[in-house]
Amino acid sequence: MQEVIMVKYGEIALKGLNKHTFEDMLIRNIKRRLKSCGEFEYSRRQSTVYIKPLSEDADIDGAIERLKCIFGIAAIQRSAQLPKNWDEIVKLGMPYLEDVLSCVKTFKVDAKRSDKAFPMKTPDIQRELGGAILSAYPHLKVDVHNPDVTVILEIRDTHAFINAEKLPGQGGMPVGSSGNALLLLSGGIDSPVAAYMMAKRGLNVDAIHFQSPPYTSERALMKVEELCEKLTPYCGDIRFYCVPFTEIQEALRDNCPEEYFTIIMRRLMMKIANKICEEKDYKALITGESVGQVASQTLMALACTDKASDVPVFRPVIGMDKKEIVEIARRIDTFETSILPYEDCCTVFTPKHPKTKPVISEVEEAEAGFDFAPLLEKAVKEIVIKDFKA
Ligand code: ATP
Ligand code: MG
Numbered sequence: 561m562q563e564v565i566m567v568k569y570g571e572i573a574l575k576g577l578n579k580h581t582f583e584d585m586l587i588r589n590i591k592r593r594l595k596s597c598g599e600f601e602y603s604r605r606q607s608t609v610y611i612k613p614l615s616e617d618a619d620i621d622g623a624i625e626r627l628k629c630i631f632g633i634a635a636i637q638r639s640a641q642l643p644k645n646w647d648e649i650v651k652l653g654m655p656y657l658e659d660v661l662s663c664v665k666t667f668k669v670d671a672k673r674s675d676k677a678f679p680m681k682t683p684d685i686q687r688e689l690g691g692a693i694l695s696a697y698p699h700l701k702v703d704v705h706n707p708d709v710t711v712i713l714e715i716r717d718t719h720a721f722i723n724a725e726k727l728p729g730q731g732g733m734p735v736g737s738s739g740n741a742l743l744l745l746s747g748g749i750d751s752p753v754a755a756y757m758m759a760k761r762g763l764n765v766d767a768i769h770f771q772s773p774p775y776t777s778e779r780a781l782m783k784v785e786e787l788c789e790k791l792t793p794y795c796g797d798i799r800f801y802c803v804p805f806t807e808i809q810e811a812l813r814d815n816c817p818e819e820y821f822t823i824i825m826r827r828l829m830m831k832i833a834n835k836i837c838e839e840k841d842y843k844a845l846i847t848g849e850s851v852g853q854v855a856s857q858t859l860m861a862l863a864c865t866d867k868a869s870d871v872p873v874f875r876p877v878i879g880m881d882k883k884e885i886v887e888i889a890r891r892i893d894t895f896e897t898s899i900l901p902y903e904d905c906c907t908v909f910t911p912k913h914p915k916t917k918p919v920i921s922e923v924e925e926a927e928a929g930f931d932f933a934p935l936l937e938k939a940v941k942e943i944v945i946k947d948f949k950a
Contacts, residue, residue: 561652562641565620566721567609567627570634570731583609586632586734589796593630593950597623605717606674612641624727629793631760632737633729637712639721644678646688649713653722654696657711660724661697664708667724669693673715689713733762735796741874742801742833742842743767746904747783750848750877752791752894753885757876758846759795765846767791767798768833770805772905780902785946790894792950802944803832805905808935815930818911822856823918824927825906827868828936835940837871845873850880855914864918 567590572582587602587609594600594611598618603610613620620638627636640656642649661667671685680688690702693711714721743755745767755765769784781802788798808828816824833845849857849865856865866873877885889895 561656563613563620564639564641564721565611565623565627566637566639566723567611567633567729568635568637569607569609570632570729571733572632573607573634582632582734582737585737586630589630589632589734589736590627592796593626593793594623597626626793627729628727629730630734631730631732631762631794632734634731635729636727637721637723638725639712639714639723642720642722644675644715644720646680649720649722650689650692653713654692656722657693657724660709661693661700661711665699666701666703666707667693667709667711668702668704668707669711669713671713671715675715675717678715685713685715730760730794732760735759735762735794736764738762738764739844740764740766740840740842741844741846742837742840743846744829744833744848745769745784745787745800746848746906747780747787747898747900747902748848748904749882749889749895749898750850750853750885751846752787752848752892752898753888754846754848754874754876755791756794756888756892756894758874759791763844763846765791765795765798766800766840766842768801768803768836770803770829770832770905772806772809772908773804775806775809775908776903776905779900780904783897783900783902785948786897787894788948790892790897792948794892796950798948800946800948801836802946803939804942804944805829805939808932808939809905809908811930811932811935813909817926817929819913819915820918820923820926821909821911822906822914823861823864823923826856826861826865827923827927828932830865830868830873831932832936832939834868834870835936836943842871844871845869847873847875848877848885849875850877850882850885853882855916858916860917860919861915864920864923867920 599614601612669686669690673682709724711724741763743765745751759765
């Protein structure tokens, strides 16, 4: 009996004329991610991607684990592909469901008949299938309100498909379908979550990190690299730009008023990130800023940060509580890495009394005490690039 993984689209299904472009992108992302799970054949019909294992040793469980992280997928159903003949459906379908049905007590049936030429109507299918399940598994009871499992039978164009487990996908749009953006990735909790959220909207996310050795350690950098690694199941391949920031921070310390250190530092980060955007064609920046979290995240500070950027700055966690951000961080498994206690360049030379209400004219005046341009150019030249593969 042929088993297939059915992947149902989320939002893509609602797209109009350009739906195919989104489908192509989703399938391309899926193929890339499943490469290491063995050989599969891919086809698509009726807002579904069918993934058929081509050999015995194809790792279906592994494939499903990967599919659970891919954006653009609403649901995943590992199903038996059956001929559209009622006797065959029952004969082959009942043993196929044994693993699941033998260890539950209640079930219900959910039948979908998109092939209107199939001779039985949906209510008849539901009733007949329910009866067949009860005779094959007499320990079961029907519970339409709160069943342990729902057996799904779909009569589609070429075959019937039966399964007893519909796994939720991540939803969102296929990564790459909304363009390229550059994430300012610190070692903290927020920025990895920000990456996840924007990748979910179809952005292809690469990351830029500012490090200030010897004030920040090799371990701190390894931690950020580990975060990149942990984001790849969701974001796909990530190009990582590591910027040497020490000289710039020292110049800042030696030449600018202390209360402006943080805001100027953030603006310098923005300027370097903008240079990379221009060179490598990223259309937006992403940060993990959230209103009110720290001194650099007041409205006025954010406004001054924004003025240093020509491209839009996306802050998907801007209105979230730390608790909500932590919940996502735990779910995507970045939390444990984020809380490792290594320093970030943001905590180097932090002022005792940072300006919480900076005004752009004053910030610019404070910046004018030193010509940062040559140092910014130099830092961009010295960027180290590393690629993380999904
Ligand atoms: P996070 O938890 O993401 O570190 P945070 O609460 O610590 O955020 P800040 O340290 O003020 O807040 O940083 C705000 C944002 O600035 C981060 O979310 C990140 O996008 C960016 N950022 C901070 N430090 C760095 C860094 N060293 N390299 C790149 N981006 C950084
Ligand atoms: Mg931080």
